[in-house]
Amino acid sequence: MATVPAPSALRVALLGCGVVGTQVARLLSDQSDDLAARVGARLELVGIAVRDAAAPRDPSIDRALLTDDAETLVDGADIVIEVMGGIEPARTLLLRAIAGGASVVTANKALLAEDGPTLYHAADEAGVDVYYEAAVAGAIPIVRPVRESLAGDTIQRVLGIVNGTTNYVLDQMATHGLALDDAVRQAQELGFAEADPTADVEGYDAAAKAAILASLAFHTRVTIDDVSREGITSVTAEDVAWARQTGHVIKLLAICEASEAGVSARVHPALVPEQHPLAGVRGAFNAVFVEAEAAGELMFYGRGAGGAPTASAVLGDVVSVARHRVLGGKGPAESHYAQLPIAPASSAVTRYQVRIAVSDRPGVLAQVAQVVAEHSVSIEAVRQAPIESSLDGVTAAHLVITTHHAPESALAGTVAAIADLDAVQGILSVLRVEGS
């Protein structure tokens, strides 16, 4: 039987030359001999699609490679790397690449969380790879471990700090007592947060990553529309201080779980016990904590953003898809055989900490406890502390109630009933407690 000779070189097209693209081009050039040895064929960067070929670029970029004709570039490639971001034209260009027989590597979480299945289906039909390690938690290997290393196990839960900007902001609030707006401004000055930080602080970036992680972990298609999302804008310096007093830190978590109700993916600020490994994730670092039936607890930690760290993940994927082309065949495809239902957000079961301002007089604690019990919610701990400037001249106190596990729907009813009590001056915060 005649064998097809392995290619001596693979043509690589790069779409986008921003923060990540610049570093991808640099690594392809700086490491070209090592990459050739690892792949078994040279990786030849044949062009870089940009919006404006005349714009200033990092000196490491070979300007002769720049083109504003992305379509022609894609048509001649064996491997297409997409680091432009956005839905269009990224989707159309990737589909064109796949239809033309190229394997693709992308860092585009927004596109995958919105319409990944269109790409996966096209790649299946064409017999090529779609790899996307950089799309979740940047440099941290998490897509490959979930897709391959844990393929023989059953993942039960994934808890992730997958947005560096918000982790930096919450960490600054916790360690320096900053207000949220001041911490966001500092993150912008240091270049962590974008000029428009909405996608980060409102949790959209983390929600896209949660959709991708939930799809991988539970072999079920989950899109960003299936993810319940709450950002960090309502977190106050007082919440952060109270978290510390009760032995917690506040983190923006992406939580993916499978239960009898189906798969749930949610993003919200949560209290994490100080002794949990996720509580020690400081600054702009990311970490993904995985609970699996046989493996137990695993944590993946590192840099979730930045040009070079993200390019590291992209290059790892490029080497994988290139090896497949040299050896023939392709890597594992998207797996959605389980097709579990998407659980409604109200079915999530977790612990809560409710902080309320109450009039400090006899019987108030008993009234609050009664209301909680009537909603079948079990109290784990109650703390009380005086409020120095009392409201309306009535001596007031903070009451901090931590519950045992309860469904979100039961908690919502409980909080509404507590708010109706005469002795309750206000609900100051309701935070979920995760990781315990």
Ligand SMILES: NC(=O)c1ccc[n+]([C@@H]2O[C@H](COP(=O)([O-])OP(=O)(O)OC[C@H]3O[C@@H](n4cnc5c(N)ncnc54)[C@H](O)[C@@H]3O)[C@@H](O)[C@H]2O)c1
């Ligand atoms: N920056 C990070 O830390 C990071 C981390 C993980 C994933 N990502 C993802 O990587 C991708 C790129 O991010 P980035 O930070 O490098 O963004 P960026 O804005 O710095 O770079 C994107 C580049 O693509 C170019 N571009 C956009 N549309 C184009 C088009 N139609 N034709 C040609 N060029 C086009 C832009 O001009 C820009 O130079 C995004 O999908 C992002 O979500 C980024």
Ligand SMILES: N[C@@H](CCO)C(=O)O
């Ligand atoms: N903006 C993201 C990086 C890219 O996903 C973050 O702050 O983590």
Ligand code: NA
């Ligand atoms: Na990653």
